[in-house]
Every structure is written in C-alpha cells, then in structure tokens.
C-alpha cells in the first residue's frame with residue numbers, strides 16, 4: 048500500500064511539474080510575442096508623432112523665414128518686434144526665435160544662437176537643420192535653423208527657433224502612448240549619443256547607455272540592458288532627425304501573469320494533490336483491507352497459531368477470487384494432511400491401525416478404564432504357519448491372506464473396539480467394556496477369532512487353511528500399554544508352545 052501511495056504521489060508530482068513547466072513555457076512565449084507586438088505598435092506610433100511634431104515646427108520656421116521682410120534685417124528694433132509678434136501667434140518655439148546674419152551675429156530676437164553650431168552651418172549652406180538637444184534651465188531645448196533668402200535665392204541670414212522638447216505637448220504624446228503599463232519610452236539621438244526625452248524624466252539629456260536596443264537594433268526583441276535586466280523592447284525611427292524611439296518594458300513586468308499562474312499552481316494544486324492522495328489512500332486501504340486480513344490469517348495458519356480454516360470471502364472482486372482460490376488450496380492441503388496422518392497411523396496393506404495408533408488408543412482406553420473401573424482386554428494374534436503360504440503360493444497370495452484375515456477380524460468386534468496390525472502376521476484386538484466375567488467374554492472372542500481365521504482362504508487355485516495362536520491379557524487400567532502388550536505377547540507364546548491354534552490367558556494385571 049505504501050508503494051501504491053508513493054506511486055500516486057510521484058505521478059501527482061510529475062503531472063503537476065509537467066503542467067507547471069508546459070504552461071509556463073506556453074504562456075511565456077505567448078506573452079512575450081504579444082508584448083513585443085504591443086511595444087512595436089507603441090514605438091512606431093510615438094515615432095510618427097514625434098516626427099510630425101518636429102516636421103510641423105520645421106515647416107513653420109521655414110514659412111516664417113520665407114515671410115521675413117529683408118529690409119528688417121538692417122533694422123534690429125522692428126525685427127525684434129516682428130519676431131515677438133510671431134512668437135505670440137504660435138507656441139512652436141517657446142524658447143526663442145533669433146535671426147543672425149551670415150557671420151553669426153545676432154540681428155534680432157532672443158534665444159540660443161551659436162555661430163559654430165552644426166545647425167547654423169547647415170542653414171548657411173541652405174539646409175533646414177536640427178541642432179543638438181540641450182538643457183535650457185529646466186527645459187530641454189532643440190534649436191532648428193533655416194536659411195533666410197533674398198529674392199536672388201541667396202542666403203542672407205539664418206532664422207533659429209528653439210523648440211521645447213520637454214513641453215507638455217511632446218511629453219503628452221509619450222505618456223499617452225505609454226498608457227497604464229510600466230516601462231518607459233525614450234527618444235534617442237544616436238548621432239549625439241544622447242537621450243533626448245523620456246517618460247522617465249530623470250533620463251532626459253542623459254548620455255545614451257550602451258546596449259543593443261539603444262544601439263539602434265531595428266524591430267523588437269528581448270534585450271539585456273546596461274543594468275543587466277532583460278527588457279522587451281521595440282525600436283522605431285524618427286526620419287526627420289535620424290532619431291529613434293525605444294519603447295521598452297522589463298520582461299519580468301510583461302511576464303507577470305506567468306508568475307501569477309505559477310504561484311496559483313503551487314498554492315492551489317499542492318493542497319488539492321494532498322487531498323487526492325489522502326482519498327487514494329482511503330480507497331486503497333478499503334480495497335486492500337480484506338487482502339491484508341486474509342494475509343494475516345494465512346500467516347497465523349502457517350505459524351500454527353490458527354487452525355486451517357477457510358478465509359471469509361468479503362467481496363466478489365479480484366480479492367474475493369483470490370481468497371476463494373486460497374480456500375481451495377487450503378482444502379487440498381487439509382486432504383493431503385489427513386492422507387499423510389492416515390499413512391503415518393495405519394498399515395498400508397490392510398488399512399488397519401498400526402502399532403503407533405494402537406498404542407495411542409490403548410493409552411486412552413487405560414485412562415478411561417482407571418477412571419471408571421472398567422476392564423480392558425487385549426488379544427494378541429500370531430498366525431500359525433503363515434510363512435508357508437508365502438513360500439508356496441507367493442508373497443502376493445500372502446498379502447491377500449493378510450487382507451482377508453484383517454477383514455474377518457474387523458467383523459468380529461464392535462465399532463468402538465480396535466483391530467490393529469502390528470507386525471508381519473501379528474494382529475491385536477483391543478476390546479473395552481466386556482460384560483463380567485471379563486475373561487469369559489475374552490475367551491469367547493478369542494475362539495471366534497480362531498474359528499473365523501480357520502475358514503478356508505481362496506488364494507489362487509486351491510483353498511488354503513491357516514491357524515492362529517492368541518495370547519489374552521486383561522487389566523482394569525493400572526498397566527501401561529507396553530506392559531499390557533508384552534503380557535499378551537507372552538501369553539501368545541504359551542499358546543504356540545501348547546500346540547498352536549488355541550489361546551492362553553496372561554496373569555491378570557492390576
């Protein structure tokens with residue numbers, strides 16, 4: 048039963064472990080794929096939003112440059128007023144609008160201006176150019192420079208607008224895209240190796256860390272970041288600036304349902320498993336109880352502590368079948384035992400009790416005789432001239448003669464008396480409860496024996512006659528079996544010496 052329970056336990060553990068690992072793997076793959084899709088959509092949405100935000104500002108600035116009256120370039124006051132007026136009309140460049148001549152000298156307006164900056168040089172070369180994001184106070188500023196042309200399409204000045212990248216509108220885009228989920232979105236300038244903006248404000252304008260996502264790996268995947276944490280990240284580019292947007296989410300966060308499912312399995316399945324095991328234990332114990340009882344009973348029988356008796360058949364199942372088969376085996380064993388006992392206590396030729404059984408019966412008879420003051424008589428018979436039958440007619444005929452004589456002797460006594468064969472041609476009759484006078488009754492029985500044995504025996508072709516000498520011994524119980532038999536044997540010798548075919552009486556024993 049312990050082995051069955053152990054087997055059940057192992058099966059339950061293996062089943063739970065298999066479902067634990069299979070479900071975890073399946074759920075992990077599923078969640079990773081859906082998180083990657085989600086991050087990819089988010090990154091490209093934010094990237095196109097940022098691109099639109101910057102393109103709008105660029106084209107607005109270019110329109111402004113194109114509408115700038117050339118004569119204002121020589122009149123700083125009115126130019127300044129013109130720029131202030133445009134700033135008021137549009138919040139696109141809250142951190143300043145500045146006009147510089149081709150040597151980089153500010154002509155009017157306010158805000159960042161650097162004659163050696165890439166954007167200034169780009170604009171001088173006739174290209175609208177984005178500058179490097181920079182901190183302006185607590186804000187993140189981005190300078191955009193566009194050329195101002197004269198009617199001959201020559202660059203006569205540069206208009207620089209400084210947009211606010213930390214402005215609510217840009218962050219709104221990022222935060223709205225980020226939604227409820229943890230993780231963050233970064234706007235990265237690979238050229239400047241700089242984080243331009245992030246939903247995590249502390250990362251804004253920080254140097255770009257070195258990891259695969261940040262290095263511009265296109266598409267989506269699971270990456271290990273600079274802190275050694277696995278992230279599900281997607282990258283989408285912002286074409287107008289060459290920047291890109293990284294939408295990233297800690298893998299642990301994305302795979303939270305896997306952790307929940309695992310703890311659910313461990314917390315719910317473990318008690319259920321214990322319950323199932325207890326139930327299995329009870330059922331197995333109920334099923335095996337008859338078998339255990341039968342085994343116990345059989346063990347007692349084997350040890351000799353209980354009699355060989357059929358086991359009760361409790362149920363009509365396999366165990367009942369086994370119990371019935373065991374009972375049949377038991378019955379055969381009892382038969383064999385009885386046959387063995389009979390062989391040990393009976394003469395195999397005539398079927399009469401042998402000397403051992405005669406001695407037992409004598410002991411019982413003597414004990415009873417002593418208690419009830421009853422006489423016990425023993426007649427010791429030895430055939431006369433039996434050897435001659437063997438010698439003349441053969442051993443087989445001798446056997447037949449012995450069987451016939453045994454049969455005749457049995458017919459002379461009561462069922463409670465004993466006729467035993469104790470030697471080759473020696474028989475003993477044990478008779479109890481003769482009427483008084485006992486010796487007369489014993490004589491009568493002896494004469495009946497002599498007469499019965501004298502009857503011709505049909506052995507082979509001719510009838511044969513045989514005689515018998517009989518010694519009689521009588522006691523009232525105060526002799527041992529051996530003493531009684533020895534006395535009867537001695538008397539039988541007297542009968543032989545007196546001429547055979549007769550009986551003689553031993554002196555009365557106590």
Ligand SMILES: Nc1nc2c(ncn2[C@@H]2O[C@H](COP(=O)(O)OP(=O)(O)OP(=O)(O)O)[C@@H](O)[C@H]2O)c(=O)[nH]1
Pocket residue numbers: 396429430431432433434435437441442443444445446449470471472
């Ligand atoms: N056929 C047969 N003969 C047996 C068996 N057991 C013993 N005998 C023979 O019985 C004979 C008994 O010997 P005895 O008692 O000396 O023979 P007996 O001729 O009766 O001699 P007395 O008693 O002096 O008359 C022997 O020849 C044994 O071989 C048996 O089981 N079958």
